Amino acid sequence: LFLSIFAGIDLGGTNIKIGLLTSEMKVLAQSSCRTESERGFDFVIGQMVAAVRALCGQNHVALASLRGVGIGCPGPLNLKEGRVIMMPNFPGWRDLPIREALHQAIGLPVVLENDANVAAYGEYRMGAGQGLKSLAMFTLGTGIGGGIVTNGQMVRGETDTAAEFGHIPMDLNGRLCGCGRRGCLEAYCGAPGLVKRFGEAVEDGRRSVLVGQGRKCEDLTAKDIFDAAAGGDALAGEIVDRTAYYLAVACDVVVNIVDPDIIVFAGGMTAAGDLLMKPLEKYARERFFPRPKVQTRLAISRLQGDAGIIGAALCAQNTFETSAS
Numbered sequence: 084l085f086l087s088i089f090a091g092i093d094l095g096g097t098n099i100k101i102g103l104l105t106s107e108m109k110v111l112a113q114s115s116c117r118t119e120s121e122r123g124f125d126f127v128i129g130q131m132v133a134a135v136r137a138l139c140g141q142n143h144v145a146l147a148s149l150r151g152v153g154i155g156c157p158g159p160l161n162l163k164e165g166r167v168i169m170m171p172n173f174p175g176w177r178d179l180p181i182r183e184a185l186h187q188a189i190g191l192p193v194v195l196e197n198d199a200n201v202a203a204y205g206e207y208r209m210g211a212g213q214g215l216k217s218l219a220m221f222t223l224g225t226g227i228g229g230g231i232v233t234n235g236q237m238v239r240g241e242t243d244t245a246a247e248f249g250h251i252p253m254d255l256n257g258r259l260c261g262c263g264r265r266g267c268l269e270a271y272c273g274a275p276g277l278v279k280r281f282g283e284a285v286e287d288g289r290r291s292v293l294v295g296q297g298r299k300c301e302d303l304t305a306k307d308i309f310d311a312a313a314g315g316d317a318l319a320g321e322i323v324d325r326t327a328y329y330l331a332v333a334c335d336v337v338v339n340i341v342d343p344d345i346i347v348f349a350g351g352m353t354a355a356g357d358l359l360m361k362p363l364e365k366y367a368r369e370r371f372f373p374r375p376k377v378q379t380r381l382a383i384s385r386l387q388g389d390a391g392i393i394g395a396a397l398c399a400q401n402t403f404e405t406s407a408s
């Protein structure tokens with residue numbers, strides 16, 4: 084019996100996740116390490132190679148027997164050339180040949196894809212999208228990513244820029260976004276945007292259990308605000324409700340353009356469960372046209388943190404499996 088094994092890498096601004104997966108996308112082993120992008124491109128490439136090597140060693144898999152490596156990477160990217168154009172959370176990373184560099188360093192074929200597209204593809208094939216025709220996914224974190232899969236295909240667009248849901252405008256004169264434009268969804272519902280909205284309300288004189296006794300707004304995290312909302316804090320509750328409202332508006336935009344079977348949410352904020360999803364469902368269904376109002380599903384990711392490595396390994400399988408079997 085010959086087992087095909089693929090490596091899936093999820094390159095994030097803070098952490099890198101690495102997995103070894105079978106053809107059936109069973110996770111044989113996984114690990115994670117700090118990205119430390121400030122130490123430079125070559126260092127990070129070396130970290131990824133060392134991590135794949137270590138997983139192979141621990142699991143008695145010869146590195147050379149891997150069929151290929153898939154890597155999901157934050158963008159914007161040039162997929163045809165396998166290059167990073169820039170990465171907002173990676174200081175100084177510009178115009179880098181990441182696919183070729185990883186291929187040279189690891190000695191295996193490598194396929195590069197956008198990180199959120201990869202997560203959406205993993206979710207479509209192995210998670211909440213299983214058995215459905217089309218899926219759109221929001222990844223909620225420091226930034227907000229988006230991915231679309233229809234009829235089994237990732238939608239990349241002609242310039243590899245499709246599904247940038249984090250930059251759907253909520254307000255043309257609104258908050259400044261990390262991308263340089265105003266009013267993007269990410270500026271409101273990315274974790275730092277959420278904390279900033281809370282801090283502004285406190286500056287306006289609103290009270291909350293989270294501030295006072297020496298605690299300052301700039302030390303808070305989005306999780307603190309969700310936890311306080313769950314505990315009944317009125318201001319935190321309003322901030323979470325407004326977050327759900329912005330996400331519902333973005334869902335409406337996605338439905339009007341893509342009209343998928345299901346819209347899936349992944350990332351740390353979805354740990355809040357119904358606290359986020361109940362108002363999101365309510366606001367979204369108030370906005371949707373009649374058929375999506377009853378038909379379009381909204382759900383939390385089933386794969387969560389594993390969507391990236393599973394999707395990346397699937398991309399490697401799609402690209403390299405047939406070549407040697």
Ligand SMILES: [Zn+2]
Binds near residue numbers: 267
């Ligand atoms: Zn933006």
